[in-house]
Amino acid sequence: MKTALPAWLADGHRHIWLPYTQMKTAAAPMPVVRTQGTHIELADGRILIDGIASWWTACHGYNHPHIAQAVRAQLDSLPHVMFGGLAHEPALTLARRLCGLLGPGLERVFFTESGSVSVEVALKMAMQYWFNQDEPQRRRIVAFRGGYHGDTFGTMAVCDPGVGMHAAFDGAVPRQDLHELPTDDARAEALDAWLRGHADHVAALLVEPLVQGAGGMRMHAPAVLARLREMADRHGILLIFDEIFTGFGRTGTMFAFEQASVRPDIVTLSKALTGGTLPLAATVASRRVFEGFWSDDPAHALMHGPTYMGNALACAAALASLDLFETEPRLAQVRGIERALRDGLAPCKALPHVRDVRVQGAIGAVELDRAPDRAALCRAFLDAGAWIRPLGSVVYLTPAFVMPPEELRRLTDAVCTVLAAPPA
Ligand SMILES: *Cc1c(COP(=O)(O)O)cnc(C)c1O
Numbered sequence: 001m002k003t004a005l006p007a008w009l010a011d012g013h014r015h016i017w018l019p020y021t022q023m024k025t026a027a028a029p030m031p032v033v034r035t036q037g038t039h040i041e042l043a044d045g046r047i048l049i050d051g052i053a054s055w056w057t058a059c060h061g062y063n064h065p066h067i068a069q070a071v072r073a074q075l076d077s078l079p080h081v082m083f084g085g086l087a088h089e090p091a092l093t094l095a096r097r098l099c100g101l102l103g104p105g106l107e108r109v110f111f112t113e114s115g116s117v118s119v120e121v122a123l124k125m126a127m128q129y130w131f132n133q134d135e136p137q138r139r140r141i142v143a144f145r146g147g148y149h150g151d152t153f154g155t156m157a158v159c160d161p162g163v164g165m166h167a168a169f170d171g172a173v174p175r176q177d178l179h180e181l182p183t184d185d186a187r188a189e190a191l192d193a194w195l196r197g198h199a200d201h202v203a204a205l206l207v208e209p210l211v212q213g214a215g216g217m218r219m220h221a222p223a224v225l226a227r228l229r230e231m232a233d234r235h236g237i238l239l240i241f242d243e244i245f246t247g248f249g250r251t252g253t254m255f256a257f258e259q260a261s262v263r264p265d266i267v268t269l270s271k272a273l274t275g276g277t278l279p280l281a282a283t284v285a286s287r288r289v290f291e292g293f294w295s296d297d298p299a300h301a302l303m304h305g306p307t308y309m310g311n312a313l314a315c316a317a318a319l320a321s322l323d324l325f326e327t328e329p330r331l332a333q334v335r336g337i338e339r340a341l342r343d344g345l346a347p348c349k350a351l352p353h354v355r356d357v358r359v360q361g362a363i364g365a366v367e368l369d370r371a372p373d374r375a376a377l378c379r380a381f382l383d384a385g386a387w388i389r390p391l392g393s394v395v396y397l398t399p400a401f402v403m404p405p406e407e408l409r410r411l412t413d414a415v416c417t418v419l420a421a422p423p424a
Contacts, residue, residue: 018147061400123141243268269284281382340409366394366396377423384410
């Protein structure tokens with residue numbers, strides 16, 4: 001095994017600023033030289049089984065030839081043109097196909113380049129919808145404890161502050177209204193009572209349906225979403241589902257909201273949209289929301305437009321990714337992963353410091369009593385050949401949907417073994 005770190009790492013590390021990282025104390029990141037399928041190859045020749053699918057994006061595994069081919073062909077013909085005044089087939093076809101998948105009512109797609117920005121656009125759509133209806137006082141967004149919606153200023157305001165790690169910006173971030181998810185009758189009544197007093201200043205409710213991802217893979221029943229839809233309708237406010245994590249099969253259905261048989265007014269998509277290859281996000285609005293902007297007044301237009309909006313390479317990758325949901329048995333694979341995660345993580349329930357083990361679709365989470373030493377835990381997983389990184393006190397697996405059973409078994413075994421004898 002080669003041991004020397006590559007020169008680009010040593011030379012470049014002095015000039016890079018890494019995400020969520022105390023640069024002084026954190027170990028240098030591991031040099032990756034190649035990806036393939038469910039594997040990450042390091043510079044020293046080690047091959048890791050990826051338990052995270054690169055922040056939940058690489059749902060078909062890495063380097064899928066169908067996506068690679070589509071992006072290559074797009075690169076040769078039309079990599080990018082501005083989206084103001086110009087249109088191209090990949091973006092418009094992708095918009096049509098996304099609406100077809102989302103089902104009736106969700107009709108208009110606004111493309112951006114990151115999940116956070118797609119949530120920003122959803123918030124702007126909701127607020128301006130009311131502004132255009134002569135209700136400009138509806139500025140508040142109701143979001144939920146445990147939620148995460150991004151790192152930009154507008155989205156920080158709708159994150160659970162404990163999840164979003166945003167204390168450094170207190171005072172600069174607009175305050176929004178954070179509530180408990182209505183997971184039982186008492187909480188539903190509390191939220192409803194609050195809405196009775198404040199609904200005329202509320203633009204929208206915002207929630208991650210079924211699973212709050214970055215907040216620690218917190219899961220709730222579909223009935224919670226039905227309650228939120230019902231409350232939104234009763235109080236005449238919009239409902240936004242942030243499906244950036246849950247969308248594209250992760251929870252067992254193409255979109256999580258399908259399991260609740262309710263539909264949002266606005267939905268945000270990103271992460272697995274391009275199968276983990278290129279940055280792209282979408283904010284999809286219902287006919288009602290879109291019609292709120294349909295007017296002879298230029299001031300009623302949606303005032304947003306990222307430079308790289310509707311990037312043709314990213315749209316081509318997304319179209320190819322959608323093809324794979326049709327040509328390969330993705331949702332059946334997710335059902336298989338769900339069974340494997342349930343079986344494979346079950347032994348963790350007996351461990352003394354384990355608070356909860358939960359599974360939904362291709363998401364398996366083991367919640368510990370308290371946050372472990374993440375670096376030590378990561379090293380133990382690396383020794384087991386697995387790429388796994390806890391979120392606070394939650395150790396989780398979100399594998400690619402194509403992961404074969406024997407690799408899933410190696411991941412769940414690694415979690416069980418490492419947590420049974422956690423590193424000091
Ligand atoms: C990751 C995530 C975001 C933010 O997406 P970025 O692309 O990182 O900006 C927003 N909402 C949810 C639910 C996410 O999981």
